[in-house]
Amino acid sequence: MRYPLLAPSFVKPVRMIMALALTMVLGGGLAVATAPASSAAVRSLPTPVGLPVAIEPLAAYVEQVSCQPGYRTGTLALARMLVTTYPNTSYAGAYACGTNGNRSEHYDGRAIDWMNSVRNPVQAAQAAAVIKFLMATDKYGNKFANARRMGIQYVIWNNKIWGSWDGTWSDYHGCAKTPSPALDSSCHRNHMHFSLSWNGAKGRTSFWSKRAFAAADYGPCRTREFNWGGNYTSFNAQRCPSYPKVTAPAGSSAVMKSLVTYSGAGIYPGQAGRPISAVQQALRVPVTGRYDATTVAAVKRFKQAHGMVATSTIGYGTWRTLLAVFKPKA
Structure with missing residues (x-):
């Protein structure tokens, strides 16, 4: 069993009271x-x-x-x-x-x-x-x-x-x-x-x-092709398959490596975080880490240009296309 990763560090100071304990x-x-x-x-x-x-x-x-x-x-x-x-x-x-x-x-x-x-x-x-x-x-x-x-x-x-x-x-x-x-x-x-x-x-x-639930819920699973899974949708009684971490192919750009790291993450307006930053870098919009109106518009343009329905969400289909576009040429 490997330990979970460190939880985020805090910049907010905690008041310390000096006393023996x-x-x-x-x-x-x-x-x-x-x-x-x-x-x-x-x-x-x-x-x-x-x-x-x-x-x-x-x-x-x-x-x-x-x-x-x-x-x-x-x-x-x-x-x-x-x-x-x-x-x-x-x-x-x-x-x-x-x-x-x-x-x-x-x-x-x-x-x-x-x-x-x-x-x-x-x-x-x-x-x-x-x-x-x-x-x-x-x-x-x-x-x-x-x-x-x-x-x-x-x-x-x-x-x-x-x-x-x-x-x-x-x-x-x-x-x-x-x-x-x-x-x-x-x-x-x-x-x-x-x-x-x-x-x-x-x-x-x-x-x-006040009711005991014996059956475990294993939540959303990721697929072999992505590092992140989709959003939680319903109770999942089956343990998810274990796949190796997906790595970027040799010769990949920094943008491609970032996309691979967060590939598969479900993204929708109002979210924030590094998966959004990776998409923003790829689409050449200001990297704010927030899925804001500018980024939504860029995603819709990208989808339209690649024959997809121009919705504001980013799912597996969008990730596949992004990875295909930025995959290093043979």
């Missing part, structure tokens, strides 16, 4: 800084009334392949519950596709970053309470009960990652050896990252619906 070890060896003795008063996240005896298995890991940034029902419900319970925190997560790396559940609406710093004793204690809540065994003997009921796929916090694939905490990219505050964002010391399964993101789990 104790450390404690939570489920599977996660070391976090906690508040002094008063931390016992830290609230826990609320447990819904009427949860069924039935419970979901640990979520299957499903990598992001589509470009649909935003907050899905379950993702937003988790974010709001965190900041409602802990009003001294905030959340983020609707990042433009390709913001930092080619894969992140932020890009398809299945991830949030809870802005909470390990260097702030109060916030560190809150993080400890959230982890305890997620990882606790419930009264029915179910390990990781709330994580399962929410469809948590993985959590990254304070140099560690917990994954549903094995239910353990592991070192995150060597972060324990890099204590510098300058790396607090990439090592997730100033925010806790949550990625959800498709069921969890859609709010289709027992924590939100």
Whole structure:
């Protein structure tokens, strides 16, 4: 199992409160800084009334392949519950596709970053309470009960990652050896990252619906010819085939390489991100990273010139034509 890529870095500074903190070890060896003795008063996240005896298995890991940034029902419900319970925190997560790396559940609406710093004793204690809540065994003997009921796929916090694939905490990219505050964002010391399964993101789990969903939803799949898949359209009970990363042919231009990197991504007006930048470079319009009116007009002209219906969306057909046009000549 390879670890998910780093979540986007933040330019917004997190206020640090200088104070001594104790450390404690939570489920599977996660070391976090906690508040002094008063931390016992830290609230826990609320447990819904009427949860069924039935419970979901640990979520299957499903990598992001589509470009649909935003907050899905379950993702937003988790974010709001965190900041409602802990009003001294905030959340983020609707990042433009390709913001930092080619894969992140932020890009398809299945991830949030809870802005909470390990260097702030109060916030560190809150993080400890959230982890305890997620990882606790419930009264029915179910390990990781709330994580399962929410469809948590993985959590990254304070140099560690917990994954549903094995239910353990592991070192995150060597972060324990890099204590510098300058790396607090990439090592997730100033925010806790949550990625959800498709069921969890859609709010289709027992924590939100009071009904356990045993069947995994594997979301949209990508095809062999593209690096990104289309948009989420309906429940998919079949695990997606695994294909090698598509690379640009030898002799490709920078534009062709960029197109291949984001090939297949579904794009529609109002979106933003690097897939749009790649198309803008190809069509020689200002590279803003936003699918604005100028870019829509250029896409329509391109489609018309190549015998396609001049719609504003970019799907597999448009990508095939773009790649054919910019493919290096033999």
